[in-house]
Amino acid sequence: MGRYSVFSLMKNALSYHENWQAAWHSPKPKKHYDVIIIGGGGHGLATAYYLAKEHGITNVAVVEKGYLGGGNTARNTTIIRSNYLWDEASQLYELSMKLWEGLSQELNFNVMFSQRGVLNLGHSLQDMRDIARRVNANRLNGIDGEVLGVAEIQKIVPLLNCSPTSRYPVLGASWQPRGGTARHDAVAWGYARAAAAMGVDLIQQCEVSGIRTSAGKVVGVETSQGFIGAPKVGCVVAGNSGVVAAMAGMRLPIESRPLQAMVSEPLKPCLDTVVMSNAVHGYISQSDKGDLVIGAGVDQYNGYGQRGSFHVIEHTMQAICELFPAFSRVRMNRQWGGIVDTCPDACPIVSKTSVQGLFFNCGWGTGGFKATPGSGYVFADTVAHDRPHPLAEAFTIDRFTSGALIDEHGAAGVAH
């Protein structure tokens, strides 16, 4: 695998960029692998990458029913932050943040990680108390964060409506300067390319239709390209976790719901940070291309249709126009829905299961993109050693039986 560099760019420019090698190959599945990862999104590809890199397990297949990074990886609003309230969650997301910070260099692929800062606005006294509590908790965990007043917010985001006479006036915000955004496709492609270079087979257009077990152990998966054997199977299938769990005769504490997002026509640079508000409920950033990237809450009902109801979009736009009156005449270009697997406590499940050799990494709900590197890292470790990674111990499926839930509804940022 050739390295991407300014020299390879110049060399290929001489041949009009017609001779770049493929970033990865599409092999036929082998009969047997050491590990099969179901799901070729960001989390699944990251898992395969860290299995190969950290644990030397390269006889791995990533089995994807569509194309790489075509599910929720392609459908989120790319916000990255680690300002979660509880120790367990904040440490997991902070691991992810640290991996993001070196990811482009590590993968030799520009994931366009931009630490432009994330503001979480408060609109009531209770919001401000919660923000102060969360920022204090973050700082105790070594995560950057500040509580800002209105004047400081206005300085960072001049376009934000901070008028004291607005319906839900902005009273302050939490500010995580290391937060930001990344390019969603590049994350999937970067992990795919780096994993493939270490020998991982990326098998696209290959839908899993069953999980074969024998005496309580996994022996492989039935797919549209035939049976593929493996003693370990990791399921990283956000949006379909319940469907794949049912193949193994299990149920999960997960409900799948549509989460909608949209982008506007491209504008000149006008918003150089990420603004989120739980109270009026919207979040917005501007992509490098110039589009405003906007999202909000999940639809209330279970759904797999990758679309939601229009009134949810309407509420989102009301919130954005309340915060940014200047955007009220901006036209929206595209709107879509992804399917988020939500857990009752708004925290993920990274876990072994009752079937030996079968692992699940799911339930990241509305905030999985930011966790892509950390999720892959701890899940690869969990699969490789057949026990939870220390940072994933609190996120096993057993917490729903023991009652040790980790309530991150406040910091999850999206109501569900």
Next chain:
Amino acid sequence: MLKIHCPYCDEQREEEEFSYSGEAHISRPLDPGALSDADWADYLFFRKNTRGWHHEMWQHSAGCRRYFNVTRHTVTYEIFESYPMGTTPKALPKGDAR
């Protein structure tokens, strides 16, 4: 936007009048004290999360405020029927959504 029929008001109204309340036909254990932790977790948290026809509870929160059940397809979002609490749903349409 779903159009939902409330079997009590006998009105077809827009989704915004209703609140979703999750999977239907989960009955509260009669003797909670006798349950194991696993059974209790199963009752509280574990769901079928069906991809296909799904029996689910809705509340007519901006209307009569009563709960009822709806049979809805979770991929096409087509609604097959609404029926009052305590009644049994009709047999599902054959195959997938119409």
